[in-house]
Amino acid sequence: MDISKDIEKIKNFSTEVKKNILEMAFTAGASSSHFGGALSIVEIISFLFSHKMKIKKNNPNWIDRDRFILSKGHACLAYYAALCEVGYITKEQIKTFEKDDSDLLGHPVINRKLGIDFSNGSLGMGLSLGIGVAIALKKNKKENNIFVILGDGECNEGSVWEAAMAAPNLNLSNLYAIIDNNNFQQTGSNKEIMNTDSLYKKWSSFGWETKEVDGHDIEKLCKIFEESEQSPKPKAIIAKTVKGKGFSFSENNNSWHHAVLSKTLYEQAKKELI
Amino acid sequence: MDNKAKYQKIFIDSLSIESAKFNEKIKYNEIPEWDSIGHMTLMSGLEEGFKIALETDDIVEFDSYKTGIEILKKYKVF
Amino acid sequence: MIINERNIKVWSTIGSRATFGIAALELAKEVDNLMVLTCDVSTSAGLDRYRKIYPDKYLDLGIAEQNLIGVAAGLASEGFNVITTTFAPFQTIRCCEQIKVNIGYMKQKICMVGIASGLTLGNLGFTHCCIEDVGILRTIPGITIISPSDSLETVKALEAAIKSDKSIYIRLTGSSNNPIVNDKDYTFEIGKSIKLREGKDLTIFCAGAMVYNCLEAAKILSEKNISCSVVNMHTIKPIDKDAIKKASEKSKLIVSVEEHNIIGGLGSAIAEYKAILNNSPKQLIIGVDDIYSKGGSYKFLQEKHGLTPGKIVDNILQNLK
DSSP: OOOHHHHHHHHHHHHHHHHHHHHHHHHHGGGOBOHHHHHTTHHHHHHIIIIISOOOTTOTTOTTOOEEEESSGGGHHHHHHHHHHTTSSOHHHHTTTTOTTOSSOSSOOOBGGGTBOSOOOSTTOHHHHHHHHHHHHHHTTOOOOEEEEEETGGGGSHHHHHHHHHHHHTTOTTEEEEEEEOSBOSSSBHHHHOOOOOHHHHHHHTTOEEEEEETTOHHHHHHHHHHHTTOSSOEEEEEEOOTTTTSTTTTTOGGGGSBOOOHHHHHHHHHHHO | OOHHHHHHHHHHHHTTOOGGGOOTTOBTTTSTTSSHHHHHHHHHHHHHHHTOOOOHHHHHHOOBHHHHHHHHHHTTOO | OOOOHHHHHHHHHHHHHHHHHHHHHHHHHHOTTEEEEESSOTTTTTOHHHHHHOGGGEEEOOSOHHHHHHHHHHHHHTTOEEEEEEEHHIIIIITHHHIIIIIIISOOOEEEEEETOBTTTGGGOGGGOBSSHHHHHHTSTTEEEEOOSSHHHHHHHHHHHHHOSSEEEEEOOOOSSOOOSOOSOOOOOTTOOEEEEOOSSEEEEEOTTHHHHHHHHHHHHHHTTOOEEEEEOOEEESOOHHHHHHHHHHOSEEEEEEEEETTTSHHHHHHHHHTTSTTOOEEEEEEEOSOOOOOOOHHHHHHHTTOSHHHHHHHHHHHHO
16 A cells, blocks of 8 residues: 555645644744754654544544544643644634633633633543543444653643553553653653663553654554554553654753744744754 | 231342342342442331331341341231 | 422421422423533432433433533533532532533533532542532533522523523532422522521621521521621622622621632632722631641531531631621
């Protein structure tokens, strides 16, 4: 099967997502934004929204859509950017990012009109929500899947492991947990703050169908998701990523966890995108 | 109605057992109707029916139709 | 549910937890999309029978309360009518932030039932008592809080909660042989308190298992020629402001009695509203005086914390001087 067309489509989508991220980060101005952690999931979220997930452009409430939860809610720049590319949020609306009274804040706030299905931001809660949705989908005899993106720092939270223990017990084959393993959290690297060591070993010991993948390699993402599909277990995809990926000044630089994008850097970033 | 007949009726009513299903060998937790909720309902029915107040120890010990008869002797029902 | 004299008596004997289990069983017959979620407390919540008869409408998530709320919210978001239950402190405090985010902020509709709240399990120590739940949940916008006065009211509250489009916390107090406050069927409306006794000197506001104690206290006071109104304030949030206003106009003293810390619960809720009224009388807040005492039986703890009818009477008499 010729997946090169799909890869091209996803790559283009990613570029547009990055453009939107830049716009929002710049709009945020002095309020700054969670730039680094959004960039590490660009390819993942693009893969999901332009290819893997069963959704309809311009129809955020389609009842037969696959579901998505951004458990690491602070990466919302990437989420809003993707929602814009599928027509749920307009280019005008993304300019209101973090402005007074905005629907688009620094963490997602539930808004079904904009395709934001849940409020997130307090870490460690999204996977439990995902379990509830996965159970409901099965009870309603829907073939849909639910995709949850978590952070590696987020895996410090005990509530993540409550959910991780429950999902295999409940045989939730329609549940995907994608862990954005960019090796950093707010104050420093995972190793410095709270070493999560091998996330692969941990998730697979809990009973998940666990895979590791380069989270920026679109072809590999396609392959790994296809390989996991048939497993009756819930799926954990440990995506090895780079925080701040895509721009020379932000790659692997943890100052970009939450920072101001100056005009100079904004212009530089736009040039790097071309 | 004598007390034996009354005792049987209380069992059948409180536990909502079909008369045909009832026999004197029934024991707590051996039939679905006589679970923890059924048990408390039965105790309540016996207290009401015989105008007695069962002691906690007796409620705990009361684990079969036959044991119940022995226990109720203490309360002068039998 | 069939509400008759026999059932009321049975429910009183078995207590509010087992009554909740029976009520859930009846609800499962009528409510297609009902789901009851627990954290390893089937027997304690009277749900053994429910679990066996409706396994598809039941989910035990093990001892993981944070996951409980998230899963409940996920189910609710897809159209299920969800009840969660475990012991009150774990139902409310352990997963407090999940309650804030999923129920308060995201407004996913869930009915939470906190079993054995107050001082019922005092012989197990204060880890298994709950004198904080009302205070904590009151500060989360969007959650109705109901404290049923007896087993029949537990049934009424649950039925109302399932029909409501709001999230509700039902706080179950009392043990088995739960005294009967409501001896026949009546109209239960969320947010509308019920005046159980009319009196002209003072008004006692109460909720949960304390309602019975307050009715007994009122009887003792009437023998001393002190005439009390007793109001069952079963819905602590939103509080029945009208009832407070009316009582403040007529009574020389307002009393609130709760099986809860005096900080943050029913008494505080009343005081918050009373504070804006012109010319309202003094309020005596009776409850646990902000302390984790040594444990003991339910009766022992009621005595210790001034919640028995006799102790309530003494406290009121002191404050009437």
